[in-house]
Amino acid sequence: MAGPEFEVPKLTEYTDVPKIKEGAMAHVKSFPAAKASQEFLGYPWELTEDWQERAINKMGDLLGKYRSLRVFMDACVHCGACTDKCHYFLGTADPKNMPVARQELMRKVYRRYFTLPGKIVPWLVGAEDLTKETLADWYSYYHQCSECRRCSVYCPYGIDTAEITMAGREILNTVGMGQKYSSEILTKVQKIGNNLGLPGPALEDTLLGLEEDIELDTGVPVKIPLDVKGAEILLITPSADFFSEPHVESLIGYAKVFHAAGASWTLSTHASEAGNFGLFNGNYEVMKKVAMRIRDAALELGVKRIIVGECGHAWRVAYSFWNTLTGIGYGGNDPFSIELQSQLDSRYPQPMHICEYTWDLIEKGTLKFDKSLNDDRIITFHDSCNVARGSRMGNEPGGQFTIPRNIIRAVANNFHDMAPETIGEATFCCGGGGGVLTDDLIEVRVKGALPRMNAFNNVVQNNGVNFLGLICAICKAQFTKVIPYYGFDRSMVGGVHQLVSTAIKLD
Amino acid sequence: MPMVEVAGKSFEVDEEGYLTNLADWNQDIAGYLAQEEKVEMTDSHWEVVNFLREYYDEYQIAPAVRVLTKAISKKLGADKGNNKYLYELFPYGPAKQACKIAGLPKPTGCI
DSSP states (O other), X not given: OOOOOOOOOOOOSSOOOOOOOTTTTTTOOOOBOOHHHHHHHTOOSXXXXXXXXXXXXXXXXXXXHOHHHHHHHHHOOOOOTTTTTXXXXXXXXXXXXSHHHHHHHHHHHHHHHHSHHHHHOGGGTTOOOOOHHHHHHHHHHTTSOOOXXXXXXXXXXXXXXXXXXXXXXXXXXXXXXXXXXXXHHHHHHHHTSSTTXXXXXXXXXXXXXXXXXXXXXXXXXXXXXXXXXXXXXXXXXXXXXXXXXXXXXXXXHHHHXXXXXXXXXXXXSTXXXXXXXXXXXXXXXXXXXXXXXXXXXXXXXXXXXXXXOSOHHHHHIIIIIHHHHHOSSSOOOSXXXXXXXXXXXXXXXXXXXXXXXXXXXXXXXXXXXXXXXXXXOOEEEOOOHHHHHHOOOSSXXXXXXXXXXXXXXXXXXXXXXXXXXXXXXXXXXXXXXXTTOSGGGHHHHHHHXXXXXXXXXXXXXXXXXOEEEESXXXXXXXXXXXXXXXXXXXXXXXXXXXXXXXXXXXX | OOEEEETTEEEEBOTTSOBSOGGGOOHHHHHHHHHHTTOOOOHHHHHHHHHHHHHHHHHSXXXXXXXXXXXXXXXXXXXXXXXXXXXHHSTTOIIIIIHHHTTOOOOOSOO
């Protein structure tokens, strides 16, 4: 696991646009998915004989299904606005990590098979046949995109490279070139209920242990209920919250908030995962199947509210897709969606983010804090890409930026934002999002973290920041792993509800 | 899948070097995997590895980090029942590196 040797980029005051290095990251190949998980997901597990036909058919299918994809293929004018906006390009200098180049990997094939000039005079319009070499390039570079959508903010046409990456991965899966990491996770979540593969009895044992810890620590019997029928609130949170540090500290934070509010809440064994890697792979059907577990659990337990824990892409799926995927919120019109909609309490947003929930209680004065308990921390906040650019919180535009910061300010005395061009809508990805959070892509992850690490280093040096506050399980795992490469201590990484947990007063 | 030969016995491992069959595990292969990870096994390492295997036997999953630190704390004292101690033993991260040496499947997800 020592992994390949590579040079860790040097921290600088500003993230300069690097001089390009052709093919600098061409050697990167994520491990291929194995037969068992691909078979389960309904994909081939080795390159099929008819790979070219399958790929083109799949591309045609996706172009027909998603009008956006066709627009993105057609609209680019090569203005170059996106070229220096991708953290992977800034960290690796590989020109194929420029968003326009990543798009072009698919666009040249699109032109050849789906446009008239490309069919007739391909050499004039930059159209190329789909070859095995192109597929290999796709496999390499569509796994060097975290689907963070920063480039799309700067594109005058709003071209969303993330959606192109998603389509690319779906086509790769269709011809038998799946990625091990995502494939295994999507299998486990459907077979066992979470990405980790944590079975019910292990989850129960883990939660009982946490309850003991909290009581030992605070003297208050805070509960973490599981599978309680008739509970008011169902909490859907990433399974890493049960398993890892520092994730678990936020889980303890949510439990304390629910306790202090006197709320009736529960977790579910069946839906013990907020994450939905179906989004990353661009497969709507798989995304729906994974999301359905949550609807099933909500109906089974009879809950009135659904709250989502600290998980970036889960919140995008919940906020932006659950309504049409599963009828949580409004949109679904099958009998189960209708049943769910009459069951859920319409006085609250459905779903609700845990930060919205906590902030609402803070505003009402329900929660009390001793802010001085966080005085050893000087905190900054990293906006997670899927929350920042794929969703919202609260009733005001930009609530996804203000609400987590408001919570931090309510529970701690020392807060400093990083540079404005690196936060909010312009936030830099942690470098591990979108299915990149795997050991075989560690070089991509470390180098891709460079712009964020530069911005973080500035507030560490200038403001004494020693805590990087997060609301995403991927961000937490990614930074815990990569910040030591840049000379920081992994204990600087933590969750917003970890800060809440430290300062909250319990009766 | 690649095979490795240790003390006269063949073991199948995956592309990351994790043992494919849990039941194949013995001390020899654990020692070999530790060497590959540049981890020098001491009694403290074995305590962790043995606990992981016991837990896996019961729950079919590696223990959460909290569960592990608590068990270590009970066995070896409170000063060792923390994440920092585990990272000292297994620098690449207790969840993945210790699991590998214990012959357990690699934990997946956002960890």
